[in-house]
Amino acid sequence: MGELNTFPVSYRVEGQRIVIVGGGEDALNKARLVVKTTASVVIISRKIEADFSTLAVTLAERPFEARDLDNVALLFVAESGPDGAAAQAEARARKIPVNVVDVPEACDFYTPSIIDRAPLTVAVSTEGDAPVLARLVRARIEALLSPELGPLARLAGSLRARVAATLTKLQARRFYEELLTTTEPDVETLIEAHASENAGEVWLIGAGPGAEDLLTLRAQRLLQAADVIVHDQLVPDAVVEMGRRDAERIPVGKKKGHHSFTQAQINALLVRLAKQGKRVARLKSGDPMVFGRAGEELTALRKAGIAYRIVPGISAALAAAADTATPVTLRKVSTGLIFATAHGADDGELDHWAALASSGLTLALYMGKSIAATTAGRLLGRGMNPSLPIGIVVNAGRRNRSFHRGTLGALASGALEMANGPAIIFVGETVAHGDWADAPAITWKKVMVA
Numbered sequence: 001m002g003e004l005n006t007f008p009v010s011y012r013v014e015g016q017r018i019v020i021v022g023g024g025e026d027a028l029n030k031a032r033l034v035v036k037t038t039a040s041v042v043i044i045s046r047k048i049e050a051d052f053s054t055l056a057v058t059l060a061e062r063p064f065e066a067r068d069l070d071n072v073a074l075l076f077v078a079e080s081g082p083d084g085a086a087a088q089a090e091a092r093a094r095k096i097p098v099n100v101v102d103v104p105e106a107c108d109f110y111t112p113s114i115i116d117r118a119p120l121t122v123a124v125s126t127e128g129d130a131p132v133l134a135r136l137v138r139a140r141i142e143a144l145l146s147p148e149l150g151p152l153a154r155l156a157g158s159l160r161a162r163v164a165a166t167l168t169k170l171q172a173r174r175f176y177e178e179l180l181t182t183t184e185p186d187v188e189t190l191i192e193a194h195a196s197e198n199a200g201e202v203w204l205i206g207a208g209p210g211a212e213d214l215l216t217l218r219a220q221r222l223l224q225a226a227d228v229i230v231h232d233q234l235v236p237d238a239v240v241e242m243g244r245r246d247a248e249r250i251p252v253g254k255k256k257g258h259h260s261f262t263q264a265q266i267n268a269l270l271v272r273l274a275k276q277g278k279r280v281a282r283l284k285s286g287d288p289m290v291f292g293r294a295g296e297e298l299t300a301l302r303k304a305g306i307a308y309r310i311v312p313g314i315s316a317a318l319a320a321a322a323d324t325a326t327p328v329t330l331r332k333v334s335t336g337l338i339f340a341t342a343h344g345a346d347d348g349e350l351d352h353w354a355a356l357a358s359s360g361l362t363l364a365l366y367m368g369k370s371i372a373a374t375t376a377g378r379l380l381g382r383g384m385n386p387s388l389p390i391g392i393v394v395n396a397g398r399r400n401r402s403f404h405r406g407t408l409g410a411l412a413s414g415a416l417e418m419a420n421g422p423a424i425i426f427v428g429e430t431v432a433h434g435d436w437a438d439a440p441a442i443t444w445k446k447v448m449v450a
């Protein structure tokens with residue numbers, strides 16, 4: 001179940017009347033809103049006090065009569081006298097939706113704040129809870145939408161039949177996207193260009209650590225343009241939801257433990273979708289080039305001759321550093337940061353652990369949560385100091401993040417209870433320079449020594 005008590009719709013009023021009962025400022029304000037429509041607007045009041053002279057409305061300075069509600073789409077009651085009450089009762093009987101100014105409980109509908117780029121309208125509503133917020137949001141949206149948009153939308157409307165006859169669905173959508181985002185578009189050239197286009201592409205997009213507002217603007221724009229979104233399990237629904245609403249979504253869940261798609265299957269899927277002419281957003285957690293199997297996917301795309309683009313994202317280690325205000329490089333303390341897997345190297349020639357242990361740099365260990373103690377043990381085994389600070393951030397960058405702080409020695413000797421979710425393990429002196437201890441509203445758990 002949702003949380004809205006109202007449902008926003010665009011209600012048809014063309015060819016009908018909108019009646020406002022009342023003649024003061026409240027009536028004038030409602031009149032200003034509804035004159036944006038093609039309905040004829042009638043103001044009824046025994047005494048018309050406000051100045052309606054600049055608005056295209058009919059004034060009736062007299063008591064309300066039942067027949068005033070013939071062929072009426074909406075009724076506004078903007079006065080508290082007997083006429084208002086009578087109009088309200090009559091509208092109820094005729095099932096005409098009523099808005100009573102400043103009496104939310106008597107309203108069948110509320111009037112949103114409106115951004116008018118006819119035929120494009122944006123309505124902002126807070127269900128009456130915070131009209132000031134609605135106005136603030138409206139001002140922002142006003143600034144975003146150029147005045148050209150209205151005429152462009154009309155132009156798009158007039159081209160619909162022709163576009164449907166000339167272009168495939170996919171081509172048509174891209175045509176409209178370009179038409180509506182270009183100033184003074186040349187329609188003929190655009191239609192021609194899109195009629196001959198059908199090349200798919202794959203975009204490897206970094207989704208960041210899992211908060212919607214840690215997505216880049218570019219990632220968001222491409223997600224809006226994608227035909228298909230192929231996403232990992234680690235990318236939370238809220239981020240996947242930022243994509244175009246009718247884009248197909250394919251979870252290729254590579255959650256720890258159960259792989260529903262093998263990497264080879266994912267590679268083949270990306271190639272197949274792009275060959276169908278689709279624009280594929282391959283959404284990966286964090287940054288796509290950091291432990292994201294981007295290498296394999298790019299190889300497959302290059303081999304198949306498919307165009308690709310890469311959009312960087314905020315990698316988990318950087319989100320974790322931000323969460324804990326840990327400067328992962330610091331003069332005189334650490335001259336670098338190593339992004340490393342806690343799983344060691346498949347390649348026996350590369351001595352992963354020895355390299356990490358001797359670097360003297362801050363380590364950011366990925367994929368190490370379930371093997372944290374073993375990992376710490378391996379580093380100690382290669383000569384790392386047991387008193388070296390470690391810090392763990394679970395669910396970095398997300399609202400439900402939690403922190404743990406201790407030493408490498410303690411981590412090696414105890415099982416640590418951590419919340420559900422992915423984790424980054426930092427090892428190094430820089431951890432001592434972050435806000436790990438007194439961060440407010442954070443679950444602080446001690447590293448347990450077995």
Ligand code: SAH
Nearest residue numbers: 209286287315316366367395396422423424
């Ligand atoms: N491309 C990703 C990493 C994917 S590998 C990136 O750049 O962040 C998966 C590992 O990333 C997890 O095992 C965990 O170590 C880490 N990770 C991903 N999201 C995380 C998050 N929100 N908080 C902490 N660690 C995270």
